[in-house]
Amino acid sequence: xxxxxxxxxxxxxxxxxxxxxxxxxxxxxxxxxxxxxxxxxxxxxxxxxxxxxxxxxxxxxxxxxxxxxxxxxxxxxxxxxxxxxxxxxxxxxxxxxxxxxxxxxxxxxxxxxxxxxxxxxxxxxxxxxxxxxxxxxxxxxxxxxxxxxxxxxxxxxxxxxxxxxxxxxxxxxxxxxxxxxxxxxxxxxxxxxxxxxxxxxxxxxxxxxxxxxxxxxxxxxxxxxxxxxxxxxxxxxxxxxxxxxxxxxxxxxxxxxxxxxxxxxxxxxxxxxxxxxxxxxxxxxxxxxxxxxxxxxxxxxxxxxxxxxxxxxxxxxxx
Amino acid sequence: xxxxxxxxxxxxxxxxxxxxxxxxxxxxxxxxxxxxxxxxxxxxxxxxxxxxxxxxxxxxxxxxxxxxxxxxxxxxxxxxxxxxxxxxxxxxxxxxxxxxxxxxxxxxxxxxxxxxxxxxxxxxxxxxxxxxxxxxxxxxxxxxxxxxxxxxxxxxxxxxxxxxxxxxxxxxxxxxxxxxxxxxxxxxxxxxxxxxxxxxxxxxxxxxxxxxxxxxxxxxxxxxxxxxxxxxxxxxxxxxxxxxxxxxxxxxxxxxxxxxxxxxxxxxxxxxxxxxxxxxxxxxxxxxxxxxx
Numbered sequence: 001x002x003x004x005x006x007x008x009x010x011x012x013x014x015x016x017x018x019x020x021x022x023x024x025x026x027x028x029x030x031x032x033x034x035x036x037x038x039x040x041x042x043x044x045x046x047x048x049x050x051x052x053x054x055x056x057x058x059x060x061x062x063x064x065x066x067x068x069x070x071x072x073x074x075x076x077x078x079x080x081x082x083x084x085x086x087x088x089x090x091x092x093x094x095x096x097x098x099x100x101x102x103x104x105x106x107x108x109x110x111x112x113x114x115x116x117x118x119x120x121x122x123x124x125x126x127x128x129x130x131x132x133x134x135x136x137x138x139x140x141x142x143x144x145x146x147x148x149x150x151x152x153x154x155x156x157x158x159x160x161x162x163x164x165x166x167x168x169x170x171x172x173x174x175x176x177x178x179x180x181x182x183x184x185x186x187x188x189x190x191x192x193x194x195x196x197x198x199x200x201x202x203x204x205x206x207x208x209x210x211x212x213x214x215x216x217x218x219x220x221x222x223x224x225x226x227x228x229x230x231x232x233x234x235x236x237x238x239x240x241x242x243x244x245x246x247x248x249x250x251x252x253x254x255x256x257x258x259x260x261x262x263x264x265x266x267x268x269x270x271x272x273x274x275x276x277x278x279x280x281x282x283x284x285x286x287x288x289x290x291x292x293x294x295x296x297x298x299x300x301x302x303x304x305x306x307x308x309x310x311x312x313x314x315x316x317x318x319x
Numbered sequence: 320x321x322x323x324x325x326x327x328x329x330x331x332x333x334x335x336x337x338x339x340x341x342x343x344x345x346x347x348x349x350x351x352x353x354x355x356x357x358x359x360x361x362x363x364x365x366x367x368x369x370x371x372x373x374x375x376x377x378x379x380x381x382x383x384x385x386x387x388x389x390x391x392x393x394x395x396x397x398x399x400x401x402x403x404x405x406x407x408x409x410x411x412x413x414x415x416x417x418x419x420x421x422x423x424x425x426x427x428x429x430x431x432x433x434x435x436x437x438x439x440x441x442x443x444x445x446x447x448x449x450x451x452x453x454x455x456x457x458x459x460x461x462x463x464x465x466x467x468x469x470x471x472x473x474x475x476x477x478x479x480x481x482x483x484x485x486x487x488x489x490x491x492x493x494x495x496x497x498x499x500x501x502x503x504x505x506x507x508x509x510x511x512x513x514x515x516x517x518x519x520x521x522x523x524x525x526x527x528x529x530x531x532x533x534x535x536x537x538x539x540x541x542x543x544x545x546x547x548x549x550x551x552x553x554x555x556x557x558x559x560x561x562x563x564x565x566x567x568x569x570x571x572x573x574x575x576x577x578x579x580x581x582x583x584x585x586x587x588x589x590x591x592x593x594x595x596x597x598x599x600x601x602x603x604x605x606x607x608x609x610x611x612x
Contacts, residue, residue, distance in 0.1 A: 052415045054422065099598045106357050106414040110548060111597050113359075114590045117545060121587045232541060236426055239419055277430040284423030288416045289408045 013156060017149050026148040030220065032261045033155035037213045038234070039241045039253035040162045041206040047248030048170055049202050050182035051101060054109045055116025056238050059089040059207040061229035063214025065123055068135040068224040082215040089211025090204040097203035101196065113235075120230035134225025137218065151220045155213065159254075162209040167250055169205065178202050182248075233277075240284045246296035255295060328457055329574050335463040337570025338470040339532065341563045343525030343543065344550035345477060346518030352557025353494045353514045356406060356414070360421040361522060362543040363428045364401070368394050368523030369443075369530040370436050376443050383443045383531045384469060390523045398519025399512055406515065407508075425540075433537040443530040466528040473524050474563065477517075481559070490514060494557065542586040546573075549593035555603025565604060568592075 013029075038060060045051040063085035070076040070084060100111045123129045140147050169175045177198045180188035189195045218224045237260060245256025260280075267276035291297065347361040368390055375386035405424060409417045442448075450461040481487040492500040493510045501507050529535065529543075549569055554561030569589055577585035596603070 050415075052418070054418070100594070103597055103601065106418055107597055107601065109415065109418050110357065110359070111594055114545060114548070114593045114597075117541065118587065118590045118594070121584070121590070125581070125583045125587075236422065239422060243419060274430040274434045278427045278434070281423045281426030281428070281430065284426065285405060285420045286423075288420035288423065289405065289412075292412065292416050 010160070014153075017152065023148055026152050028261060028265065030148065030151055030155050032258050033152075033159040034213050034217055035237060035241055035257035035261060036159040036254050037155070037162045037209050038238050039245070039257050040159070040166050040250075041209045042238050042242060043248065043253050044166055044169065044178070044206040045199065045202045046206075046242060047252075048175065048182060049178040049199060050105055050185075051199060051203070052105060052109045052239075053112040053206075053235075054239070055112035055114070055119075055235055056206075056210060057230055057232070057234035058112075058116040058119045059093065059210035060214040060217070060234060061116075061119055061123065061226075062089045062092060063211035064218040064224045064229040065129060065135070066211070067215030067218045068137055069129075071137055071219075072135055078215075078219050082212045085215035086208040086212040089207040089214070093204045093207030094200060097200045098196070101199040101203060116230065116232070116235060120226050123230060124226045130225070132226060134223055134228070137222045137224070139222060140219075148220075151216065154216050155220075158209060158213050158216065163250065163254070165205065165209070169202075170250075174198065174201065236280070236284070240280055240287075242294075243284065243287045243292065244294050246294035247292075249294075249296055252294055252296050259295070324456070325578075329578055330571060331457055331459070332463070333571030333574035334567055335460075335467040335570070336532075336574060337567035338467040339525060339528045340546055340550055340570050341566035342470045342473050342521055342528065344547040344554075344562050344566055345474060345559055346521035346525070347547050348551045348554065348557060348559050348562040349477075349490075349514055349521070350518045351551060352559070353490055354406065354511050355557075356417050358421060358518070359418060359544065359548075360401070360424045360428065361518070362540040362547055363425045363432075364394065364397065364519050364522040365526040365529070365543055365547075366535065366537060366540040367397070367428060367432060367526070368519070369526030369535055370432055370441075371523065372527035373436070373441055373443050373530055376445075383445050383527055384465070387524060387527055390527060391520045394519040394523035395516040398515040398517070398522075401519065402512055402515035406511070429537050429540065436537070438537055440534045440536050441530075442534040443527065445531060448531075460532075462531045466531050469524070469528055473521065474559075477521070478559065486510075486513060542589070545586065545589040545593055549589045549596065552601070553592060553596045553603055555605045558603065558605055561603055561605040 016029075038056060041059075042053060042056045046053055046056075063082075066085035066088050067078065067081040070081040071078055076084075096115060100108060100115075103111055124132060129135065142150065170178070177188065177193045177195075180191065180193055181195050181198060185195055214229065218229075221228060241256030241260045242253060243256070244259060245254065246252030263280075264276060267279055271279065287294065293300075343362075343365055346364075347358055350356065350358045350361070371390040371393060372383055372386045375381055375389050376383055379386070381389075401424070405420050406417065409420060445462065447461040447465065451458050452461060452464075453459070481491055489500070489505045489510055490513070492503070492505055493507055497507060500510075546569060550562050550565045553568065554563070554565035569592060572592065573585045573588045576588045
């Protein structure tokens with residue numbers, strides 16, 4: 001049943017451009033796919049392993065700048081740069097993860113927040129990256145009425161690939177190892193799991209797709225600058241979407257990103273930029289306190305009010 | 320000789336800044352030592368205190384130091400509200416849930432500040448603004464020196480309070496061993512309330528002093544987040560004494576980096592020190608090797 005539903009939605013999304021030409025709709029869907037990719041990737045270390053990154057925007061930003069620099073200065077075809085962007089993000093994740101994944105959850109969170117800020121400073125202040133203005137990329141060669149369609153399919157493809165990758169990982173031994181680390185890292189190590197290797201692999205995978213999608217987003221915007229690539233709001237949105245949908249689930253990130261992006265549209269119109277962020281901040285706080293399992297846990301709550309423990313809740317009780 | 324002179328002048332400026340950093344971070348250090356949560360929204364309380372002082376300073380044209388008399392009690396109650404509304408309900412939740420809740424609070428408060436006071440640059444005005452004096456050849460900016468003096472006074476008062484009063488001793492007891500303190504009749508919940516109140520009050524002082532020295536805008540607290548956390552973690556979590564030393568180090572490092580590398584790189588230093596400390600010496604400068612975080 002669920003399998004058919006998923007496929008039906010996917011087919012509808014693929015066929016959508018035949019029927020609809022509304023540019024704004026495609027923009028919203030592209031943003032949803034980008035966030036679905038980011039949140040789904042974040043979920044691998046964040047939801048399944050218990051290492052919450054508060055600076056996942058870093059990999060998105062690295063991806064964006066990689067594509068922009070390669071396209072502008074070396075005239076590399078954009079499609080190739082997306083892969084390079086992903087690989088480069090993974091490399092940064094390898095180096096940073098190797099040294100910082102030893103830290104326990106909350107300290108890891110702070111280290112990632114600091115690293116993302118450092119990333120922003122570097123791209124803002126190293127001259128070759130163009131400072132606050134960033135880098136302008138060549139204009140799209142598509143005509144205006146269809147220019148969003150390639151990015152629509154591109155971001156959809158990356159979001160689907162990310163979801164499939166995470167799904168496959170959590171169904172294999174690697175995924176079981178990650179979840180064992182979340183439940184009790186010492187015991188997992190005692191059971192013979194190479195925890196460092198597991199965590200670093202999870203972190204590298206979770207950096208790859210944000211790198212790719214960051215590159216795609218740079219092509220889509222046709223420019224990069226520190227705000228478009230490294231705004232703390234991306235990290236904030238990722239956290240909000242993850243917890244709203246349901247941390248440590250496959251459907252959660254998709255649900256969370258769709259709901260938050262659509263709410264963003266509504267709230268921005270009704271309350272303005274700052275009003276929206278105040279509401280989102282309050283929602284994030286309230287969710288963390290009263291509904292840490294997210295929307296998906298509501299279903300279980302109704303079915304069995306006593307059993308509300310989700311992946312997120314059970315995570316550190318043992319520690 | 321000239322370069323040495325410049326270096327000494329930079330050291331002075333760094334120490335003056337470090338004193339203010341010590342106040343900014345002391346509240347965070349206190350919370351970590353006693354309540355054992357990472358209050359990442361501390362820096363947004365600092366900027367909130369800064370804006371309160373700014374408003375008092377503007378509407379009553381009061382001296383920034385005197386405006387603290389109004390700002391501090393207000394922030395004390397805001398600190399209590401943060402404890403009651405966010406921290407207390409999360410007592411048994413995993414630490415990451417508290418971080419997420421604080422992150423939401425940061426977003427909400429930063430944008431509320433932006434909505435009330437706009438996102439433009441602002442400054443707290445005083446009669447001594449822009450004035451300075453010479454002492455054995457070195458320039459001392461008057462606002463910075465006054466801020467430093469005020470910072471010393473506040474930290475000294477805090478240490479005396481922790482050492483010599485009944486409540487202060489109870490706070491230290493809870494910090495050392497929460498369960499035993501509770502058995503001995505300390506009302507732990509009340510101590511947490513007081514600690515959050517004091518911490519927000521210290522944030523108000525730190526923010527107001529920063530507002531006297533530099534201009535500010537709502538999202539500036541993100542770079543202060545790096546400062547306060549690098550101070551607290553370099554100093555050893557929960558150790559107010561270590562935090563003071565760390566604050567001076569970071570103040571000096573920031574001023575040196577801003578001069579020798581480039582003005583834009585000043586705030587970068589705190590974040591770099593934060594990551595290096597977390598990775599290489601998570602127990603901090605004064606912590607013992609056994610402490611792992």
